[in-house]
Structures are given as C-alpha cells and as structure tokens.
Amino acid sequence: MEFLTPTSLQEALEAKSAHPDAKPIMGGTDVMVELNFDHYRPATLLDLTRVPELAECDRDNGSIKLGAGVTYTRVIAELGDQLPGLAMASRTVGSPQIRNRGTVGGNLGAASPAGDSHPALLAADAEVELSSLDGVRRLPVDEFYIGVKRHAGRDDELITAVYITPPQGPQQFCKIGTRNAMVISVSAFSIALHPDRKEVGTGIGSAAPTPRRARDAEIFLAEALEADGRWESRGALPEGLAREFGDLVKAAASPIDDVRGSAAYRLHSLSVMARRSLGWAWDDYTSARKA
Amino acid sequence: MRITTTVNNERHEVDDVWEGESLLYMLRERMGLPGSKNACEQGECGSCTVYLDGVAACACLIAAGQAEGRDIVTVEGLAEGDDLHPVQQAFLDAGAVQCGFCTPGLIVATHDLLARDPRPEDSQIRESLAGNLCRCTGYEKIIDAVKLAAGRMASTSAGGGA
Ligand SMILES: Cc1cc2nc3c(=O)[nH]c(=O)nc-3n(C[C@H](O)[C@H](O)[C@H](O)COP(=O)(O)OP(=O)(O)OC[C@H]3O[C@@H](n4cnc5c(N)ncnc54)[C@H](O)[C@@H]3O)c2cc1C
Ligand code: FES
Numbered sequence: 216m217e218f219l220t221p222t223s224l225q226e227a228l229e230a231k232s233a234h235p236d237a238k239p240i241m242g243g244t245d246v247m248v249e250l251n252f253d254h255y256r257p258a259t260l261l262d263l264t265r266v267p268e269l270a271e272c273d274r275d276n277g278s279i280k281l282g283a284g285v286t287y288t289r290v291i292a293e294l295g296d297q298l299p300g301l302a303m304a305s306r307t308v309g310s311p312q313i314r315n316r317g318t319v320g321g322n323l324g325a326a327s328p329a330g331d332s333h334p335a336l337l338a339a340d341a342e343v344e345l346s347s348l349d350g351v352r353r354l355p356v357d358e359f360y361i362g363v364k365r366h367a368g369r370d371d372e373l374i375t376a377v378y379i380t381p382p383q384g385p386q387q388f389c390k391i392g393t394r395n396a397m398v399i400s401v402s403a404f405s406i407a408l409h410p411d412r413k414e415v416g417t418g419i420g421s422a423a424p425t426p427r428r429a430r431d432a433e434i435f436l437a438e439a440l441e442a443d444g445r446w447e448s449r450g451a452l453p454e455g456l457a458r459e460f461g462d463l464v465k466a467a468a469s470p471i472d473d474v475r476g477s478a479a480y481r482l483h484s485l486s487v488m489a490r491r492s493l494g495w496a497w498d499d500y501t502s503a504r505k506a
Numbered sequence: 507m508r509i510t511t512t513v514n515n516e517r518h519e520v521d522d523v524w525e526g527e528s529l530l531y532m533l534r535e536r537m538g539l540p541g542s543k544n545a546c547e548q549g550e551c552g553s554c555t556v557y558l559d560g561v562a563a564c565a566c567l568i569a570a571g572q573a574e575g576r577d578i579v580t581v582e583g584l585a586e587g588d589d590l591h592p593v594q595q596a597f598l599d600a601g602a603v604q605c606g607f608c609t610p611g612l613i614v615a616t617h618d619l620l621a622r623d624p625r626p627e628d629s630q631i632r633e634s635l636a637g638n639l640c641r642c643t644g645y646e647k648i649i650d651a652v653k654l655a656a657g658r659m660a661s662t663s664a665g666g667g668a
C-alpha cells in the first residue's frame with residue numbers, strides 16, 4: 216500500500232490525478248473502520264489532513280465557504296450562529312472524539328443516506344465544490360448524491376468545500392435513534408425558512424437511497440404562507456398546516472426495512488419530525504419579530 | 507514506512523509500519539505503550555482515546571501515517587512519575603474502576619473534558635463521555651469520579667495558585 220501525504224491543495228490534486236484509485240482519508244472515521252475490518256484494501260491512501268486549504272472556513276459575499284476538512288467540533292464552535300441547522304446536526308454526530316476528527320467533507324465523500332450533515336445541507340441549498348487539475352466546479356448538493364453511498368465526484372476530483380448562504384430564517388434539525396448519542400439515524404429531517412425569497416428548504420435523511428428534499432412539501436408550505444400573508448404577519452400557523460406538511464414530507468421518502476428500523480417507522484417518525492420542526496422553526500420566526 | 511512522532515514528550519521512530527495500520531496498533535504493538543486499549547477498532551467504545559496535537563480522538567481511527575510528525579499524549583503520559591494525575595486518583599478513590607478496561611480511555615476523555623470545562627454539570631459529563639463505553643460500573647461511579655477530580659483540581663488551582 217502507498218501512503219501519500221500532500222501538503223498543499225495543488226499537490227493533493229496532482230496526486231489524485233496520478234492515482235485516480237487512491238482513497239482519500241481525512242478524519243478517518245469511516246475509512247479506518249473499513250481498513251481495520253479489512254472490508255477493502257486500497258492500493259493507495261491519500262491523506263488530506265496536511266492540506267491547509269481544506270481546513271479553512273471563509274466568509275465571502277454573504278456566503279460561507281466551508282472547507283471539506285473542517286471538523287464537526289469546529290462547525291459547532293464557529294458556525295453555530297449562522298448555520299444553526301448544520302451545527303445542530305453536527306452536535307448529534309457520534310461522540311466528542313468522533314466530532315473532533317470527522318468532517319463534513321468526509322460525510323459527503325461517504326455519501327451515506329444516513330449521514331447527518333446532508334439534511335441540513337439540503338435545506339440550506341448548499342453547493343458542493345469539486346476540484347481537479349482540470350478545474351473547479353460547483354454542484355447543488357441535491358445533484359451530488361446519485362445513489363446509495365455514491366456521489367457525483369469523478370475519480371480525479373476531490374471534494375474541496377461546501378458553499379452555504381446562511382438561510383435568513385430559522386433552521387432546525389432532528390434525528391431519531393435508539394440513544395441520545397452515538398447513533399446512526401433511523402431517520403432524520405431538517406428545515407430552513409427563507410423568508411427573503413419566501414421559500415422553504417427541507418432535507419430527509421435515512422429514508423431513501425440518497426438524502427433528498429421533499430419538494431412538494433416545500434412548495435406547499437411556501438405557497439400556504441404566501442397565500443395568507445403569513446411571511447409578513449408572522450401569525451400563528453393555521454390548524455392542520457404542520458400536519459399536512461408532515462404528510463407531504465413523508466410522501467417524499469421511500470425507505471427500506473433494515474436492522475435500524477422498519478420502513479413504516481421511518482415514514483411515521485419523519486412526518487412527526489417534520490411537523491414538530493416546522494413548529495419550532497415557526498416559533499423562532501414569530502419570536503424574532505417580537506425581539 | 508518509517509514513522510517519527512513525539513509520544514508523551516519522547517521522540518519515537520518506528521520502521522516497517524504498514525500504511526493501513528492505525529495509530530492504536532502502532533502504539534500498542536510497536537512502541538510498547540499498551541495503556542490505550544483496543545476493544546472495538548471502530549470508534550464506538552473510546553477505550554483507545556488519546557490526544558493528537560492536543561485534540562482527543564480515537565487512536566483506532568487515526569492512520570499511523572497521519573500521526574507522522576505529530577504530538578501524541580496517551581494515558582501513560584498523564585501521571586508525573588509515580589504521582590497519579592488527579593483524574594486517575596479520583597477514579598481509584600471513587601470506585602470507578604472495576605475490570606479497568608475502559609479506564610484509560612475514560613481518564614483521557616475526562617482529562618479533556620475538565621480542561622475545557624473545569625466544573626461540568628452532570629448532563630455535560632454524560633454528553634462528554636458518551637463515546638466511552640463501560641461494561642462494569644453502570645457509569646454512576648464514573649460520574650462521581652469526574653466530579654471528585656473536578657473538585658480537587660479546582661481547590662488545588664485556587665489554593666496553590668498553580
Ligand atoms: C463511532 C462512530 C459514530 C459515528 N456517528 C455518526 C453520526 O452520528 N452521524 C453521521 O453522519 N456519521 C457518523 N459516523 C460516520 C463518520 O464519522 C462521518 O461520516 C464523518 O463525517 C466522516 O468524516 P471523516 O473526515 O472522518 O471521513 P473519512 O473517513 O476520512 O472519509 C470518508 C469518505 O469520504 C472520502 N473523502 C474524505 N475526504 C474527501 C475529499 N476531500 N474528497 C473526496 N473524498 C473524500 C473518503 O475517501 C471516504 O470514502 C460515525 C462514525 C463512527 C466511527
Ligand atoms: S478501540 Fe478505538 S474506539 Fe474502541
């Protein structure tokens with residue numbers, strides 16, 4: 216096995232181009248488990264922990280550029296005020312030890328339907344930056360996930376960053392698991408309100424082959440809020456609206472039965488989480504006016 | 507490959523490290539430092555918790571090559587000679603050690619918690635130690651030990667001005 220240790224982004228991209236089959240390793244919280252259990256043995260490991268560009272977190276033009284190598288611990292500490300949805304999701308990942316090493320870039324690289332950052336990235340309309348020696352491109356995150364544990368990055372590309380414009384309204388994230396810590400989601404949901412453009416963002420986790428949005432639910436809710444001027448009035452939500460929203464979120468999922476939970480439980484829990492998180496987000500929105 | 511690291515303030519150079527092996531394996535099998543325990547090799551139990559450049563992490567999930575040139579502190583590096591660290595002493599005094607397999611990881615995780623938050627509430631203790639599993643104690647004595655250590659460390663730093 217070869218172990219490559221680039222110390223700049225340029226070197227990392229050159230290494231990936233020369234060794235398209237090299238396995239990138241950042242926090243190692245997914246990769247090392249597979250190596251320790253001999254699930255596979257890559258010919259080459261490409262260590263990205265010495266690439267300073269990937270560990271950067273910049274703000275430009277009102278948008279946040281989150282380097283692929285920024286850990287969950289840093290997301291919580293540095294972005295909690297601007298990206299509360301992603302920070303909430305980060306807080307639920309593993310344990311302090313896992314959050315100290317695990318990264319959003321690694322979560323994207325693994326592209327597991329159960330990855331906890333995905334629902335929050337979807338709800339916030341994040342874009343994934345993919346880089347290679349041929350150039351840099353950006354993909355809306357919902358086009359990035361293409362199948363179970365498969366993403367749209369090419370073999371010569373690295374995930375270099377995520378761009379997120381902090382939603383102007385409240386954000387929420389919830390997940391269901393058997394314990395309050397150290398659990399892979401049985402199902403997960405995130406919502407973001409975008410009052411500036413009168414839109415709603417959603418993200419569903421662990422309830423379809425890929426993380427996905429609930430488009431019909433987003434449109435339904437945005438139109439209902441628009442129709443009775445509630446984006447401006449910030450009045451209480453009408454009876455039944457949150458429940459109908461929850462039903463539409465549920466309709467967008469296509470879960471399976473597995474060891475962590477049944478499809479029926481996933482659907483039910485999603486509708487409950489969607490209803491509740493809309494309630495919490497709307498409470499935040501109404502109290503923001505009073506404040 | 508050859509790996510050079512600083513472990514517990516001592517420079518170590520080891521040869522013939524396999525590129526896919528973990529820092530935990532290198533510490534235990536190549537450096538004679540078996541304090542960090544291997545119970546799961548998948549980040550679930552925390553018994554292998556060490557500091558890598560001051561950050562607490564599971565050594566089983568760090569590739570040995572990622573530790574090249576880095577500074578590592580293991581449970582063996584916390585005591586000063588024969589004087590146990592207050593966290594270690596508190597675990598003994600509180601009866602938080604039964605079979606002891608989880609203890610090294612819990613000691614490092616507690617050391618890290620108290621460095622960030624010298625007087626944690628119960629809920630913060632539970633949250634911070636959520637990645638460390640113990641099959642014997644039922645955790646209550648462990649929480650007692652953390653509080654005992656926190657109290658002793660606060661009074662020595664207040665009294666001694668250290
Ligand atoms: C005990 C434990 C608990 C966990 N709990 C959770 C949880 O609650 N929620 C959750 O979502 N996840 C959880 N995970 C999974 C894991 O921690 C996350 O997926 C994490 O985000 C992975 O990040 P990493 O930096 O460690 O990735 P790595 O393991 O380094 O890499 C993960 C994948 O991404 C690829 N990759 C990494 N960086 C790049 C890059 N820059 N470009 C292209 N590909 C790249 C790697 O090749 C690999 O396929 C847990 C893992 C463990 C061991
Ligand atoms: S051996 Fe590393 S966490 Fe269990």
Ligand code: FES
Nearest residue numbers: 604605640641642
């Ligand atoms: S004392 Fe035995 S596992 Fe904790």
